[in-house]
Amino acid sequence: MVERETWTTRIGFILAAVGSAVGLGNIWRFPFSVAESGGGAFLVVYLIAILIVGIPALLAEFVIGRRANVDAVGAFRAIGRGNWRFIGAIGVLASFWTLSYYSVIGGWVLRYIFGSATGSALAGPEAYFGAASAGSSSVLTHVLFMAITIGIVAFGIERGIELATKFMVPSIVVLLLGLAVYAFMLPDAAPGYEFLFDPNVTAITSNLTQIIPAATGQALFSLSVGFSVMITYASYLGKDDSLGADGLSIAVTNTFVGILAGTVVLPLLFAGGLSVGAAEGGGIGAVFVAIPIALGNFPPLIGKILGIVFFFVVLIAALSSAISLLEAPVAYVVDEFGVPRMQATLGIGGGAFVLGVPSAWDIAWLSWFDGIGVALLLPTTVLFVVIFVGWIMGDDAVDEIKKGMAGDSFGTVWLWSLRTFVLVVVVVVFLLNIHDLFF
Numbered sequence: 001m002v003e004r005e006t007w008t009t010r011i012g013f014i015l016a017a018v019g020s021a022v023g024l025g026n027i028w029r030f031p032f033s034v035a036e037s038g039g040g041a042f043l044v045v046y047l048i049a050i051l052i053v054g055i056p057a058l059l060a061e062f063v064i065g066r067r068a069n070v071d072a073v074g075a076f077r078a079i080g081r082g083n084w085r086f087i088g089a090i091g092v093l094a095s096f097w098t099l100s101y102y103s104v105i106g107g108w109v110l111r112y113i114f115g116s117a118t119g120s121a122l123a124g125p126e127a128y129f130g131a132a133s134a135g136s137s138s139v140l141t142h143v144l145f146m147a148i149t150i151g152i153v154a155f156g157i158e159r160g161i162e163l164a165t166k167f168m169v170p171s172i173v174v175l176l177l178g179l180a181v182y183a184f185m186l187p188d189a190a191p192g193y194e195f196l197f198d199p200n201v202t203a204i205t206s207n208l209t210q211i212i213p214a215a216t217g218q219a220l221f222s223l224s225v226g227f228s229v230m231i232t233y234a235s236y237l238g239k240d241d242s243l244g245a246d247g248l249s250i251a252v253t254n255t256f257v258g259i260l261a262g263t264v265v266l267p268l269l270f271a272g273g274l275s276v277g278a279a280e281g282g283g284i285g286a287v288f289v290a291i292p293i294a295l296g297n298f299p300p301l302i303g304k305i306l307g308i309v310f311f312f313v314v315l316i317a318a319l320s321s322a323i324s325l326l327e328a329p330v331a332y333v334v335d336e337f338g339v340p341r342m343q344a345t346l347g348i349g350g351g352a353f354v355l356g357v358p359s360a361w362d363i364a365w366l367s368w369f370d371g372i373g374v375a376l377l378l379p380t381t382v383l384f385v386v387i388f389v390g391w392i393m394g395d396d397a398v399d400e401i402k403k404g405m406a407g408d409s410f411g412t413v414w415l416w417s418l419r420t421f422v423l424v425v426v427v428v429v430f431l432l433n434i435h436d437l438f439f
Protein backbone atom coordinates (compact mmCIF):
# COMPACT_ATOMS: atom_id res chain seq x y z
CA MET A 1 0.00 0.00 0.00
CA VAL A 2 1.49 3.35 -1.04
CA GLU A 3 1.35 6.12 1.52
CA ARG A 4 -1.56 8.52 1.00
CA GLU A 5 -0.48 11.85 -0.46
CA THR A 6 -0.96 15.26 1.16
CA TRP A 7 -0.84 18.81 -0.20
CA THR A 8 2.72 20.08 0.09
CA THR A 9 1.68 23.55 1.21
CA ARG A 10 -1.32 25.25 2.70
CA ILE A 11 -1.55 27.59 -0.28
CA GLY A 12 -1.45 24.52 -2.51
CA PHE A 13 -4.66 23.28 -0.92
CA ILE A 14 -6.26 26.72 -1.12
CA LEU A 15 -5.40 27.15 -4.80
CA ALA A 16 -6.68 23.68 -5.65
CA ALA A 17 -9.95 24.43 -3.86
CA VAL A 18 -10.22 27.83 -5.56
CA GLY A 19 -9.52 26.09 -8.85
CA SER A 20 -12.44 23.79 -8.17
CA ALA A 21 -14.74 26.60 -7.13
CA VAL A 22 -13.86 28.98 -9.95
CA GLY A 23 -15.28 27.47 -13.10
CA LEU A 24 -17.83 27.74 -15.84
CA GLY A 25 -20.31 28.73 -13.15
CA ASN A 26 -18.43 31.96 -12.44
CA ILE A 27 -17.86 32.99 -16.00
CA TRP A 28 -21.14 32.31 -17.71
CA ARG A 29 -23.80 31.41 -15.19
CA PHE A 30 -22.94 34.08 -12.67
CA PRO A 31 -22.73 37.31 -14.72
CA PHE A 32 -25.86 36.53 -16.68
CA SER A 33 -27.98 35.44 -13.78
CA VAL A 34 -26.99 38.58 -11.89
CA ALA A 35 -27.82 40.75 -14.87
CA GLU A 36 -31.11 39.01 -15.51
CA SER A 37 -32.43 38.61 -12.02
CA GLY A 38 -32.08 41.99 -10.43
CA GLY A 39 -28.49 43.23 -10.81
CA GLY A 40 -27.08 44.60 -7.58
CA ALA A 41 -30.10 43.40 -5.64
CA PHE A 42 -29.53 39.80 -6.74
CA LEU A 43 -25.85 40.24 -5.95
CA VAL A 44 -26.77 41.09 -2.37
CA VAL A 45 -29.00 38.02 -2.03
CA TYR A 46 -26.25 35.88 -3.52
CA LEU A 47 -23.63 37.30 -1.16
CA ILE A 48 -25.88 36.58 1.80
CA ALA A 49 -26.39 33.02 0.53
CA ILE A 50 -22.61 32.55 0.23
CA LEU A 51 -22.08 33.92 3.70
CA ILE A 52 -24.78 32.20 5.70
CA VAL A 53 -25.19 28.92 3.82
CA GLY A 54 -22.29 28.46 1.39
CA ILE A 55 -19.40 29.03 3.76
CA PRO A 56 -20.83 27.02 6.71
CA ALA A 57 -21.58 24.11 4.35
CA LEU A 58 -18.14 24.35 2.74
CA LEU A 59 -16.56 24.18 6.20
CA ALA A 60 -18.74 21.18 7.02
CA GLU A 61 -17.28 19.31 4.04
CA PHE A 62 -13.76 20.37 5.03
CA VAL A 63 -14.29 19.07 8.55
CA ILE A 64 -15.48 15.67 7.34
CA GLY A 65 -12.55 15.31 4.97
CA ARG A 66 -9.78 16.43 7.29
CA ARG A 67 -11.17 14.39 10.16
CA ALA A 68 -11.15 11.15 8.21
CA ASN A 69 -8.24 11.55 5.75
CA VAL A 70 -9.89 9.18 3.34
CA ASP A 71 -12.26 9.34 0.33
CA ALA A 72 -15.79 10.68 0.88
CA VAL A 73 -17.53 7.30 1.20
CA GLY A 74 -14.89 6.04 3.60
CA ALA A 75 -15.07 9.29 5.53
CA PHE A 76 -18.80 9.00 6.21
CA ARG A 77 -18.35 5.37 7.16
CA ALA A 78 -15.42 6.07 9.47
CA ILE A 79 -17.10 8.95 11.28
CA GLY A 80 -20.75 8.06 11.11
CA ARG A 81 -21.05 4.30 10.70
CA GLY A 82 -24.21 2.69 9.45
CA ASN A 83 -25.73 3.92 6.27
CA TRP A 84 -24.13 7.36 6.29
CA ARG A 85 -21.68 6.07 3.72
CA PHE A 86 -24.49 6.35 1.17
CA ILE A 87 -24.36 10.13 1.49
CA GLY A 88 -20.72 10.04 0.51
CA ALA A 89 -21.69 7.78 -2.35
CA ILE A 90 -24.35 10.18 -3.63
CA GLY A 91 -21.76 12.95 -3.53
CA VAL A 92 -19.28 10.85 -5.46
CA LEU A 93 -21.99 9.99 -7.97
CA ALA A 94 -22.82 13.70 -8.27
CA SER A 95 -19.25 14.59 -9.19
CA PHE A 96 -19.00 11.75 -11.72
CA TRP A 97 -22.36 12.79 -13.16
CA THR A 98 -21.44 16.48 -13.37
CA LEU A 99 -18.05 15.72 -14.90
CA SER A 100 -19.76 13.95 -17.79
CA TYR A 101 -21.35 17.12 -19.15
CA TYR A 102 -18.92 19.66 -17.71
CA SER A 103 -16.34 18.08 -19.98
CA VAL A 104 -18.64 18.51 -22.97
CA ILE A 105 -18.83 22.26 -22.35
CA GLY A 106 -15.09 22.33 -21.68
CA GLY A 107 -14.60 20.77 -25.11
CA TRP A 108 -16.62 23.52 -26.77
CA VAL A 109 -14.46 26.09 -25.01
CA LEU A 110 -11.35 24.39 -26.35
CA ARG A 111 -12.77 24.58 -29.85
CA TYR A 112 -13.64 28.26 -29.45
CA ILE A 113 -10.01 29.15 -28.78
CA PHE A 114 -9.23 27.94 -32.28
CA GLY A 115 -12.46 29.31 -33.69
CA SER A 116 -11.46 32.74 -32.37
CA ALA A 117 -7.95 32.46 -33.77
CA THR A 118 -9.17 31.64 -37.27
CA GLY A 119 -12.07 34.05 -36.95
CA SER A 120 -14.70 31.48 -37.94
CA ALA A 121 -16.36 31.50 -34.51
CA LEU A 122 -16.76 35.28 -34.77
CA ALA A 123 -17.94 35.33 -38.37
CA GLY A 124 -21.17 33.36 -37.90
CA PRO A 125 -21.59 32.62 -34.21
CA GLU A 126 -25.00 30.93 -34.29
CA ALA A 127 -24.06 28.48 -37.00
CA TYR A 128 -20.66 27.91 -35.40
CA PHE A 129 -22.22 27.08 -32.05
CA GLY A 130 -24.78 24.82 -33.68
CA ALA A 131 -22.03 22.81 -35.33
CA ALA A 132 -19.69 22.81 -32.33
CA SER A 133 -22.30 21.73 -29.82
CA ALA A 134 -23.79 18.72 -31.55
CA GLY A 135 -22.93 15.39 -33.06
CA SER A 136 -19.50 13.95 -33.66
CA SER A 137 -17.56 17.21 -33.50
CA SER A 138 -18.88 17.81 -29.99
CA VAL A 139 -17.97 14.24 -29.01
CA LEU A 140 -14.47 14.80 -30.35
CA THR A 141 -13.82 17.96 -28.32
CA HIS A 142 -15.35 16.17 -25.30
CA VAL A 143 -12.71 13.44 -25.68
CA LEU A 144 -9.93 16.00 -25.88
CA PHE A 145 -11.03 17.89 -22.79
CA MET A 146 -11.51 14.68 -20.80
CA ALA A 147 -8.07 13.45 -21.88
CA ILE A 148 -6.41 16.59 -20.53
CA THR A 149 -8.35 16.25 -17.28
CA ILE A 150 -7.29 12.61 -16.94
CA GLY A 151 -3.71 13.58 -17.76
CA ILE A 152 -3.54 15.93 -14.79
CA VAL A 153 -5.36 13.76 -12.24
CA ALA A 154 -3.27 10.71 -13.15
CA PHE A 155 -0.24 12.48 -11.67
CA GLY A 156 -1.89 12.60 -8.28
CA ILE A 157 -2.23 15.32 -5.69
CA GLU A 158 1.21 16.90 -5.44
CA ARG A 159 2.59 16.51 -8.94
CA GLY A 160 -0.79 16.63 -10.66
CA ILE A 161 -3.54 18.73 -9.12
CA GLU A 162 -1.45 20.92 -6.83
CA LEU A 163 1.15 21.71 -9.45
CA ALA A 164 -1.41 22.42 -12.15
CA THR A 165 -3.66 24.66 -10.08
CA LYS A 166 -0.65 26.61 -8.81
CA PHE A 167 -0.28 27.92 -12.36
CA MET A 168 -3.90 27.89 -13.42
CA VAL A 169 -5.54 29.94 -10.68
CA PRO A 170 -3.16 32.91 -10.79
CA SER A 171 -3.42 32.90 -14.60
CA ILE A 172 -7.20 33.09 -14.43
CA VAL A 173 -7.09 36.10 -12.11
CA VAL A 174 -4.36 37.96 -14.01
CA LEU A 175 -5.89 37.43 -17.46
CA LEU A 176 -9.38 38.34 -16.26
CA LEU A 177 -8.01 41.49 -14.63
CA GLY A 178 -6.35 42.38 -17.92
CA LEU A 179 -9.59 41.84 -19.82
CA ALA A 180 -11.54 43.84 -17.24
CA VAL A 181 -9.18 46.80 -17.56
CA TYR A 182 -9.41 46.63 -21.34
CA ALA A 183 -13.21 46.44 -21.18
CA PHE A 184 -13.24 49.42 -18.84
CA MET A 185 -11.49 51.57 -21.40
CA LEU A 186 -13.97 50.80 -24.15
CA PRO A 187 -16.47 53.44 -25.15
CA ASP A 188 -20.06 52.28 -24.62
CA ALA A 189 -19.10 49.92 -21.83
CA ALA A 190 -21.00 51.85 -19.16
CA PRO A 191 -24.43 50.25 -19.64
CA GLY A 192 -22.75 46.91 -18.94
CA TYR A 193 -21.86 47.98 -15.42
CA GLU A 194 -25.30 49.41 -14.89
CA PHE A 195 -26.81 46.11 -15.87
CA LEU A 196 -24.55 44.26 -13.50
CA PHE A 197 -24.71 46.48 -10.46
CA ASP A 198 -27.85 48.60 -10.57
CA PRO A 199 -30.15 47.16 -7.93
CA ASN A 200 -33.55 46.24 -9.24
CA VAL A 201 -35.19 45.74 -5.88
CA THR A 202 -38.66 44.91 -7.11
CA ALA A 203 -37.32 42.11 -9.32
CA ILE A 204 -36.13 40.51 -6.09
CA THR A 205 -38.93 41.28 -3.67
CA SER A 206 -41.66 40.26 -6.08
CA ASN A 207 -39.97 36.94 -6.59
CA LEU A 208 -38.40 35.93 -3.30
CA THR A 209 -39.59 32.32 -3.29
CA GLN A 210 -37.73 31.78 -6.53
CA ILE A 211 -34.74 34.00 -5.92
CA ILE A 212 -33.75 32.55 -2.55
CA PRO A 213 -33.49 28.91 -3.64
CA ALA A 214 -31.92 29.96 -6.95
CA ALA A 215 -29.28 32.09 -5.22
CA THR A 216 -28.61 29.41 -2.61
CA GLY A 217 -28.32 26.63 -5.16
CA GLN A 218 -26.00 28.74 -7.23
CA ALA A 219 -23.87 29.65 -4.22
CA LEU A 220 -23.44 25.98 -3.32
CA PHE A 221 -22.67 24.88 -6.88
CA SER A 222 -20.27 27.76 -7.24
CA LEU A 223 -18.37 26.72 -4.11
CA SER A 224 -18.32 23.09 -5.29
CA VAL A 225 -20.29 22.03 -2.22
CA GLY A 226 -22.49 18.93 -2.44
CA PHE A 227 -20.26 16.86 -4.72
CA SER A 228 -17.92 15.24 -2.21
CA VAL A 229 -15.19 17.25 -3.91
CA MET A 230 -14.35 19.51 -0.99
CA ILE A 231 -14.49 16.51 1.38
CA THR A 232 -11.96 14.77 -0.84
CA TYR A 233 -9.67 17.79 -1.18
CA ALA A 234 -9.67 18.36 2.60
CA SER A 235 -8.87 14.69 3.14
CA TYR A 236 -5.41 15.38 1.72
CA LEU A 237 -4.64 17.99 4.37
CA GLY A 238 -1.66 16.97 6.45
CA LYS A 239 -1.47 19.87 8.85
CA ASP A 240 -4.17 21.50 10.95
CA ASP A 241 -4.29 25.07 9.74
CA SER A 242 -7.39 27.19 10.26
CA LEU A 243 -10.13 25.78 8.05
CA GLY A 244 -12.21 28.88 8.75
CA ALA A 245 -9.57 31.17 7.27
CA ASP A 246 -9.04 28.85 4.30
CA GLY A 247 -12.76 28.56 3.61
CA LEU A 248 -13.20 32.30 3.81
CA SER A 249 -10.38 33.05 1.38
CA ILE A 250 -11.71 30.43 -1.04
CA ALA A 251 -15.22 31.89 -0.92
CA VAL A 252 -13.98 35.48 -1.27
CA THR A 253 -11.79 34.63 -4.25
CA ASN A 254 -14.60 32.69 -5.91
CA THR A 255 -17.02 35.58 -5.54
CA PHE A 256 -14.42 38.10 -6.64
CA VAL A 257 -13.76 36.13 -9.83
CA GLY A 258 -17.49 35.96 -10.54
CA ILE A 259 -17.88 39.71 -10.24
CA LEU A 260 -14.69 40.29 -12.20
CA ALA A 261 -16.03 38.05 -14.98
CA GLY A 262 -19.16 40.17 -14.97
CA THR A 263 -17.10 43.29 -15.50
CA VAL A 264 -15.54 41.64 -18.53
CA VAL A 265 -18.54 39.98 -20.11
CA LEU A 266 -21.23 42.64 -19.87
CA PRO A 267 -19.15 45.64 -21.00
CA LEU A 268 -17.84 43.57 -23.91
CA LEU A 269 -21.40 42.78 -24.96
CA PHE A 270 -22.48 46.39 -24.89
CA ALA A 271 -19.30 47.66 -26.51
CA GLY A 272 -19.90 45.10 -29.26
CA GLY A 273 -23.26 46.68 -29.89
CA LEU A 274 -25.42 44.05 -28.23
CA SER A 275 -28.10 44.58 -25.68
CA VAL A 276 -28.34 42.10 -22.90
CA GLY A 277 -31.52 40.89 -24.54
CA ALA A 278 -29.25 38.99 -26.90
CA ALA A 279 -27.90 36.98 -24.04
CA GLU A 280 -31.02 36.76 -21.98
CA GLY A 281 -32.25 33.34 -20.98
CA GLY A 282 -29.23 32.20 -22.91
CA GLY A 283 -27.28 30.39 -20.23
CA ILE A 284 -24.80 28.37 -22.20
CA GLY A 285 -25.62 30.09 -25.44
CA ALA A 286 -24.88 33.48 -23.94
CA VAL A 287 -21.20 32.77 -23.72
CA PHE A 288 -20.90 30.84 -26.97
CA VAL A 289 -23.11 33.03 -29.12
CA ALA A 290 -23.52 36.52 -27.67
CA ILE A 291 -19.83 37.06 -26.84
CA PRO A 292 -18.64 35.97 -30.30
CA ILE A 293 -21.27 38.20 -31.92
CA ALA A 294 -19.99 41.14 -29.88
CA LEU A 295 -16.37 40.32 -30.67
CA GLY A 296 -17.23 40.06 -34.35
CA ASN A 297 -18.13 43.75 -34.22
CA PHE A 298 -14.64 44.69 -33.04
CA PRO A 299 -11.80 45.32 -35.50
CA PRO A 300 -10.90 41.79 -36.70
CA LEU A 301 -7.50 41.44 -35.06
CA ILE A 302 -8.71 42.79 -31.72
CA GLY A 303 -11.78 40.57 -31.81
CA LYS A 304 -9.61 37.52 -32.41
CA ILE A 305 -7.16 38.32 -29.65
CA LEU A 306 -9.94 39.04 -27.17
CA GLY A 307 -11.64 35.79 -28.14
CA ILE A 308 -8.47 33.73 -27.71
CA VAL A 309 -7.70 35.23 -24.31
CA PHE A 310 -11.28 35.06 -23.08
CA PHE A 311 -11.84 31.43 -24.05
CA PHE A 312 -8.42 30.49 -22.75
CA VAL A 313 -9.42 31.85 -19.36
CA VAL A 314 -12.69 29.93 -19.51
CA LEU A 315 -10.76 26.81 -20.49
CA ILE A 316 -8.41 26.82 -17.51
CA ALA A 317 -11.26 27.68 -15.17
CA ALA A 318 -13.22 24.71 -16.53
CA LEU A 319 -10.20 22.41 -16.37
CA SER A 320 -9.31 23.21 -12.78
CA SER A 321 -12.92 22.40 -11.85
CA ALA A 322 -13.07 19.25 -13.94
CA ILE A 323 -9.99 17.80 -12.26
CA SER A 324 -11.70 18.16 -8.88
CA LEU A 325 -14.82 16.44 -10.23
CA LEU A 326 -12.63 13.58 -11.41
CA GLU A 327 -10.59 13.40 -8.22
CA ALA A 328 -13.57 12.66 -5.94
CA PRO A 329 -14.57 9.38 -7.64
CA VAL A 330 -10.92 8.49 -8.29
CA ALA A 331 -10.12 8.86 -4.58
CA TYR A 332 -13.09 6.62 -3.85
CA VAL A 333 -11.84 3.83 -6.09
CA VAL A 334 -8.23 4.20 -4.94
CA ASP A 335 -8.98 4.34 -1.22
CA GLU A 336 -11.80 1.81 -1.05
CA PHE A 337 -10.59 -0.80 -3.49
CA GLY A 338 -6.85 -0.21 -3.67
CA VAL A 339 -6.94 0.34 -7.42
CA PRO A 340 -3.73 2.05 -8.64
CA ARG A 341 -4.31 5.72 -9.37
CA MET A 342 -3.41 5.47 -13.04
CA GLN A 343 -5.98 2.75 -13.69
CA ALA A 344 -8.60 4.43 -11.54
CA THR A 345 -8.18 7.73 -13.38
CA LEU A 346 -8.42 6.13 -16.79
CA GLY A 347 -11.40 4.00 -15.83
CA ILE A 348 -13.41 6.74 -14.14
CA GLY A 349 -12.48 9.37 -16.72
CA GLY A 350 -13.38 6.94 -19.50
CA GLY A 351 -16.67 6.14 -17.82
CA ALA A 352 -17.54 9.83 -17.42
CA PHE A 353 -16.70 10.33 -21.07
CA VAL A 354 -19.17 7.63 -22.08
CA LEU A 355 -21.85 9.03 -19.79
CA GLY A 356 -21.29 12.43 -21.43
CA VAL A 357 -21.74 11.25 -25.02
CA PRO A 358 -25.51 11.94 -25.08
CA SER A 359 -24.86 15.46 -23.73
CA ALA A 360 -22.26 16.00 -26.42
CA TRP A 361 -24.55 14.70 -29.11
CA ASP A 362 -27.56 16.78 -28.19
CA ILE A 363 -27.64 19.82 -25.93
CA ALA A 364 -31.09 18.81 -24.65
CA TRP A 365 -29.45 15.90 -22.85
CA LEU A 366 -26.90 18.25 -21.36
CA SER A 367 -29.63 20.40 -19.84
CA TRP A 368 -31.27 17.29 -18.45
CA PHE A 369 -28.05 16.09 -16.81
CA ASP A 370 -27.42 19.57 -15.43
CA GLY A 371 -30.95 19.72 -14.07
CA ILE A 372 -30.71 16.39 -12.24
CA GLY A 373 -27.29 17.21 -10.84
CA VAL A 374 -28.08 20.67 -9.59
CA ALA A 375 -31.70 20.17 -8.55
CA LEU A 376 -31.55 16.66 -7.11
CA LEU A 377 -28.08 15.31 -6.32
CA LEU A 378 -26.61 18.54 -4.97
CA PRO A 379 -29.46 19.47 -2.57
CA THR A 380 -29.68 15.88 -1.31
CA THR A 381 -26.00 15.67 -0.42
CA VAL A 382 -25.87 19.13 1.09
CA LEU A 383 -28.92 18.44 3.24
CA PHE A 384 -27.40 15.30 4.72
CA VAL A 385 -23.93 16.82 5.06
CA VAL A 386 -25.45 19.58 7.17
CA ILE A 387 -27.42 17.13 9.31
CA PHE A 388 -24.42 14.84 9.64
CA VAL A 389 -21.94 17.48 10.74
CA GLY A 390 -24.46 19.45 12.80
CA TRP A 391 -26.20 16.65 14.63
CA ILE A 392 -24.13 13.46 14.27
CA MET A 393 -20.60 14.85 14.57
CA GLY A 394 -21.63 17.71 16.82
CA ASP A 395 -18.85 18.38 19.32
CA ASP A 396 -16.38 16.36 17.26
CA ALA A 397 -16.96 18.79 14.44
CA VAL A 398 -16.28 21.76 16.72
CA ASP A 399 -13.19 19.97 17.94
CA GLU A 400 -11.96 19.54 14.36
CA ILE A 401 -12.65 23.07 13.19
CA LYS A 402 -11.06 24.58 16.29
CA LYS A 403 -7.66 23.29 15.29
CA GLY A 404 -5.40 26.07 14.12
CA MET A 405 -7.91 28.68 15.24
CA ALA A 406 -7.67 31.08 18.14
CA GLY A 407 -10.51 30.68 20.62
CA ASP A 408 -13.43 28.34 20.20
CA SER A 409 -16.43 30.61 19.93
CA PHE A 410 -16.26 30.45 16.13
CA GLY A 411 -16.68 26.67 16.17
CA THR A 412 -19.69 26.84 18.45
CA VAL A 413 -21.40 29.55 16.44
CA TRP A 414 -20.71 27.61 13.26
CA LEU A 415 -22.12 24.39 14.71
CA TRP A 416 -25.30 26.12 15.83
CA SER A 417 -25.67 27.82 12.49
CA LEU A 418 -25.56 24.38 10.84
CA ARG A 419 -28.08 23.02 13.31
CA THR A 420 -30.52 25.87 12.84
CA PHE A 421 -30.79 28.30 9.99
CA VAL A 422 -28.44 26.59 7.53
CA LEU A 423 -30.51 23.45 7.99
CA VAL A 424 -33.76 25.34 7.54
CA VAL A 425 -32.61 27.04 4.33
CA VAL A 426 -31.22 23.80 2.94
CA VAL A 427 -34.43 21.92 3.73
CA VAL A 428 -36.49 24.60 2.01
CA VAL A 429 -34.23 24.56 -1.04
CA PHE A 430 -34.38 20.77 -1.12
CA LEU A 431 -38.18 20.69 -0.97
CA LEU A 432 -38.65 23.44 -3.54
CA ASN A 433 -36.33 21.65 -5.93
CA ILE A 434 -38.05 18.31 -5.46
CA HIS A 435 -41.36 20.03 -5.98
CA ASP A 436 -40.21 21.67 -9.22
CA LEU A 437 -38.70 18.44 -10.43
CA PHE A 438 -41.55 16.04 -9.79
CA PHE A 439 -44.77 18.00 -9.43
Ligand code: PFF
Pocket (backbone or CB within 6 Å): 020, 021, 022, 023, 024, 025, 026, 095, 098, 221, 222, 223, 224, 225, 227, 228, 229, 230, 321, 322, 324, 325
Ligand atom coordinates in the same frame (compact mmCIF):
# COMPACT_ATOMS: atom_id res chain seq x y z
N1 PFF B 1 -17.77 25.33 -8.85
C1 PFF B 1 -17.71 25.07 -10.26
C2 PFF B 1 -18.23 26.26 -11.03
O1 PFF B 1 -18.66 27.25 -10.43
O2 PFF B 1 -18.21 26.21 -12.25
C3 PFF B 1 -18.47 23.84 -10.68
C4 PFF B 1 -18.19 22.66 -9.83
C5 PFF B 1 -16.92 22.13 -9.75
C6 PFF B 1 -19.20 22.14 -9.07
C7 PFF B 1 -16.67 21.08 -8.91
C8 PFF B 1 -18.96 21.10 -8.25
C9 PFF B 1 -17.70 20.59 -8.16
F1 PFF B 1 -17.48 19.58 -7.37
Ligand code: NA
Pocket (backbone or CB within 6 Å): 020, 021, 022, 023, 025, 026, 221, 222, 223, 224, 254
Ligand atom coordinates in the same frame (compact mmCIF):
# COMPACT_ATOMS: atom_id res chain seq x y z
NA1 NA C 1 -17.72 28.86 -8.84
